[in-house]
Amino acid sequence: MPPHSEAAFEPTPETDDHALAAELATAAGRVLLDIRARVGHADGKALKNAGDQGSHEFLMAELARTRPGDAVLSEEGKDDLARLEAERVWIVDPLDGTREFSEEGRTDWAVHVALWERGRLVAGAVALPAQDRTLHTVANGGAVVSAKEGQTLLVAPEPPPGLLRIAVSRTRPPEFVQRLAERLDVKVELVPIGSAGAKISAVLLGDVDAYVHAGGQYEWDNAAPAAVALAAGAHATRIDGTALTYNNRDVLLPDILVCHPVSASMVLAGIRDVSPGLSG
Numbered sequence: 530m531p532p533h534s535e536a537a538f539e540p541t542p543e544t545d546d547h548a549l550a551a552e553l554a555t556a557a558g559r560v561l562l563d564i565r566a567r568v569g570h571a572d573g574k575a576l577k578n579a580g581d582q583g584s585h586e587f588l589m590a591e592l593a594r595t596r597p598g599d600a601v602l603s604e605e606g607k608d609d610l611a612r613l614e615a616e617r618v619w620i621v622d623p624l625d626g627t628r629e630f631s632e633e634g635r636t637d638w639a640v641h642v643a644l645w646e647r648g649r650l651v652a653g654a655v656a657l658p659a660q661d662r663t664l665h666t667v668a669n670g671g672a673v674v675s676a677k678e679g680q681t682l683l684v685a686p687e688p689p690p691g692l693l694r695i696a697v698s699r700t701r702p703p704e705f706v707q708r709l710a711e712r713l714d715v716k717v718e719l720v721p722i723g724s725a726g727a728k729i730s731a732v733l734l735g736d737v738d739a740y741v742h743a744g745g746q747y748e749w750d751n752a753a754p755a756a757v758a759l760a761a762g763a764h765a766t767r768i769d770g771t772a773l774t775y776n777n778r779d780v781l782l783p784d785i786l787v788c789h790p791v792s793a794s795m796v797l798a799g800i801r802d803v804s805p806g807l808s809g
């Protein structure tokens with residue numbers, strides 16, 4: 530073996546699923562920025578459709594080319610249940626935060642690319658194209674933020690003392706979130722942000738301290754962000770505290786909590802108190 534051969538090894542998308550997830554999410558983001566510039570914002574519905582479709586087609590073609598043996602579950606594709614027998618399934622949301630993508634000037638929309646392998650998420654990337662950065666897992670564990678300037682390590686930050694800024698959906702916040710805000714023993718600020726990927730990224734980047742969602746969502750809406758969050762040391766579970774699981778027959782995954790581990794038991798207890806119907 531030549532000297533330094535290991536140190537000289539550079540992970541590439543050919544060999545590294547993390548690098549591939551990051552590259553595909555980022556490149557799909559460039560496709561979306563081009564579509565936004567070309568189609569414009571005058572007809573919101575046309576822009577949403579062009580974005581969903583253009584990014585989906587790009588990702589499907591690239592995954593077929595680079596990982597021909599793997600199954601794919603995409604929000605915009607027909608669900609092929611052969612994925613239930615597959616060892617590796619890419620779970621992708623070609624455009625998360627479609628509404629925000631169609632609104633001029635907004636940067637809270639994302640591309641999600643996750644890889645599920647034999648029962649668990651093993652890689653994930655969340656591109657934030659209008660923020661010029663991609664959050665993603667890396668090969669030896671952990672997560673990073675990649676931008677033009679380079680890469681920085683991504684570690685979920687602790688909340689400021691006495692404060693919890695909770696990101697919620699702009700249009701469909703959990704029905705109990707106001708009661709939760711009043712119930713917690715810290716000052717709570719509710720911060721409406723579009724896109725599950727953008728909200729979970731905001732938690733990991735320290736712009737907010739938690740993301741609480743309930744009432745509806747699908748595996749593609751949170752698989753990649755959850756993979757990145759867990760790799761960055763964050764807490765990411767259902768709102769009853771049980772594990773998030775993926776590549777299920779029914780892809781409905783209606784609720785999620787992402788926060789720093791120091792806040793998790795307080796928030797889970799608060800949700801239990803204000804949402805008595807919750808089992809677990």
Ligand SMILES: Nc1ncnc2c1ncn2[C@@H]1O[C@H](COP(=O)(O)O)[C@@H](OP(=O)(O)O)[C@H]1O
Pocket residue numbers: 604622624625626627628697698699700701722723724725743744745746747750
């Ligand atoms: N109650 C609900 N039922 C189904 N999907 C929901 C939902 N609330 C949020 N979502 C989905 O979760 C993503 C983030 O939503 P929000 O910005 O409101 O937090 C969006 O994905 P898409 O943009 O990919 O459709 C949205 O459709």
Ligand SMILES: [Mg+2]
Pocket residue numbers: 604622624625626749750
């Ligand atoms: Mg989505």
